[in-house]
Amino acid sequence: MKRPSRHFIRLAAAVSAVLLLGFAPAPSPSPSPSTVPAYSIQAIRYGTIRGFPVSALVMGAPEEEKTDIAMVVWLIRGGGHNVLFDSGFHREVWLEQFPTADYLRPDEAVKLAGLAPEDVTDIVVSHAHWDHMGGIDLFPKATVWIQKQEFAYYTGDAWQPGGKHGGIDPDDVKALVQKNVDGRLRLVDDDGVEILPGIRAYTGARHTFASQYIRVAGDPAFVLASDNCYLYRNLAERKASATFSEADRAANVKNQARMIELAGSADRVVPGHDPKQFEKFPTQGRVAKIR
Numbered sequence: 001m002k003r004p005s006r007h008f009i010r011l012a013a014a015v016s017a018v019l020l021l022g023f024a025p026a027p028s029p030s031p032s033p034s035t036v037p038a039y040s041i042q043a044i045r046y047g048t049i050r051g052f053p054v055s056a057l058v059m060g061a062p063e064e065e066k067t068d069i070a071m072v073v074w075l076i077r078g079g080g081h082n083v084l085f086d087s088g089f090h091r092e093v094w095l096e097q098f099p100t101a102d103y104l105r106p107d108e109a110v111k112l113a114g115l116a117p118e119d120v121t122d123i124v125v126s127h128a129h130w131d132h133m134g135g136i137d138l139f140p141k142a143t144v145w146i147q148k149q150e151f152a153y154y155t156g157d158a159w160q161p162g163g164k165h166g167g168i169d170p171d172d173v174k175a176l177v178q179k180n181v182d183g184r185l186r187l188v189d190d191d192g193v194e195i196l197p198g199i200r201a202y203t204g205a206r207h208t209f210a211s212q213y214i215r216v217a218g219d220p221a222f223v224l225a226s227d228n229c230y231l232y233r234n235l236a237e238r239k240a241s242a243t244f245s246e247a248d249r250a251a252n253v254k255n256q257a258r259m260i261e262l263a264g265s266a267d268r269v270v271p272g273h274d275p276k277q278f279e280k281f282p283t284q285g286r287v288a289k290i291r
């Protein structure tokens with residue numbers, strides 16, 4: 001039998017090298033802990049709505065019970081990003097409908113945390129309601145992150161016959177579309193998507209068509225719930241927030257349990273409108289330091 005030529009041996013070596021490289025394991029896509037910035041998290045209170053019915057916040061609560069709710073945006077800073085979770089509101093029509101005590105426009109409120117409005121790099125919008133998406137036009141340089149289905153629904157079917165748009169301001173929707181045509185909008189496609197290193201969005205609680213909440217990684221991690229969990233009482237009593245439809249209440253309760261799991265403790269789930277977050281965490285004036 002003929003021995004293989006030197007040419008054949010060189011060729012075989014080259015082929016095996018290509019095969020080896022081709023089958024080499026790809027580097028892990030999840031960032032190592034060192035690539036997640038040490039984010040700070042602050043809650044900034046821009047107003048208070050007094051005497052709000054608890055039954056509209058905690059399903060099944062007594063009709064006559066009232067509470068004062070905090071109007072809040074959250075600021076997450078780290079890794080060169082200044083991220084707002086929700087943007088508050090400023091339109092007169094809502095101030096008339098929901099008289100807000102100690103109201104301060106959200107861009108002014110953010111200054112109290114030492115940040116100029118034009119330095120907000122990102123706004124993660126939990127959902128399209130007036131008091132959460134209504135401030136996106138106050139932060140001119142920010143990129144807005146919203147769930148793809150939330151964007152599609154409230155710029156489309158919500159305004160068609162049979163659509164639901166309670167609590168959605170048409171001017172906010174126009175501002176959202178403006179952000180998109182300006183190249184300052186990112187659509188978050190579904191559940192468990194990492195928006196920025198260590199900041200991940202979750203869906204399924206269905207406060208609106210496709211509301212989202214976020215987990216901020218770190219030591220320790222926190223979950224910012226927005227209206228997917230209005231009050232600490234929702235968590236304690238395992239009661240749903242108001243949801244897009246009655247059929248979604250079970251999904252909301254299930255997601256509140258998931259929030260506790262994702263945060264590692266119910267103490268580290270921050271509800272959307274609970275004034276207790278300004279007692280639980282060290283607070284100066286309108287600003288609480290969550291982490």
Ligand SMILES: [Zn+2]
Pocket residue numbers: 129131132227272273
């Ligand atoms: Zn709200």
